Amino acid sequence: MSARSLPWPLLVVTDRHGSERPLADTVTACLTGGARWIWFRDRDMAEAERRRLGARLRDLTRSAGAVLTVGGDVDLAAELEADGVHLSGARLDRIGAARARLGPGALIGLSAHSVAEVARAGAEGADYATLSPIFASASKPGYGPALGPDTIRAAAGTGLPVVALGGVSAEQAAECRSAGATTLAVMGGPMRAADPEAEIRRLLKAWRDAA
Numbered sequence: 001m002s003a004r005s006l007p008w009p010l011l012v013v014t015d016r017h018g019s020e021r022p023l024a025d026t027v028t029a030c031l032t033g034g035a036r037w038i039w040f041r042d043r044d045m046a047e048a049e050r051r052r053l054g055a056r057l058r059d060l061t062r063s064a065g066a067v068l069t070v071g072g073d074v075d076l077a078a079e080l081e082a083d084g085v086h087l088s089g090a091r092l093d094r095i096g097a098a099r100a101r102l103g104p105g106a107l108i109g110l111s112a113h114s115v116a117e118v119a120r121a122g123a124e125g126a127d128y129a130t131l132s133p134i135f136a137s138a139s140k141p142g143y144g145p146a147l148g149p150d151t152i153r154a155a156a157g158t159g160l161p162v163v164a165l166g167g168v169s170a171e172q173a174a175e176c177r178s179a180g181a182t183t184l185a186v187m188g189g190p191m192r193a194a195d196p197e198a199e200i201r202r203l204l205k206a207w208r209d210a211a
Helices: 023-032 049-066 076-082 089-102 114-125 148-154 172-180 188-192 196-209
Strands: 011-014 039-041 067-071 084-087 107-112 128-129 162-165 185-188
Touching: 011 162, 011 196, 023 039, 023 049, 023 188, 023 196, 049 067, 049 076, 049 148, 067 076, 067 107, 076 084, 076 089, 084 089, 089 107, 089 114, 107 114, 107 185, 114 128, 114 148, 128 148, 148 162, 172 196, 185 188, 185 196, 188 196
Parallel strands: 011 039, 011 185, 039 067, 067 084, 084 107, 107 128, 128 162, 162 185
Antiparallel strands: none
């Protein structure tokens, strides 16, 4: 099990369909607001287009002193020299291969939807797991009933850093943090916000106030 800690209170998950703004502009606003961890999730793109957008996001995150995780594509993460990769729960067997390809310092994460999946991710050497959906989510409606903060608490007991995902807003920051989440993951809020920078600042303040 990884002993890595997660120093970032917020993980911003990209969704270029969330707004008419170019995704790079939304990510720029999030970084200006204080976000320091971006998950480039958009996978419904042509390969060349995704590579170009990934390179743009890599440059933006590097300029801000932030980290970039690429969703699902170890080869693209390696090509971009990204900070890590985020794998689906169905790719549990890929954790070791991703580590070998990206190096020992890479940030390897896994999507989990139960305490058992978080435990398995830790046993396979992941650095963290997103646990979802914690609350009802408009962005990810097909992942089953809301798990709630008690599931965060149980998952945190496995020893693997837990990133709370799904319907999480500033109003739930205190619940998630007190239950043991190390980080909040947000997508729809900042992606759809009229002012993503202000939304990120609001989320970060709620996290700090919950300490």
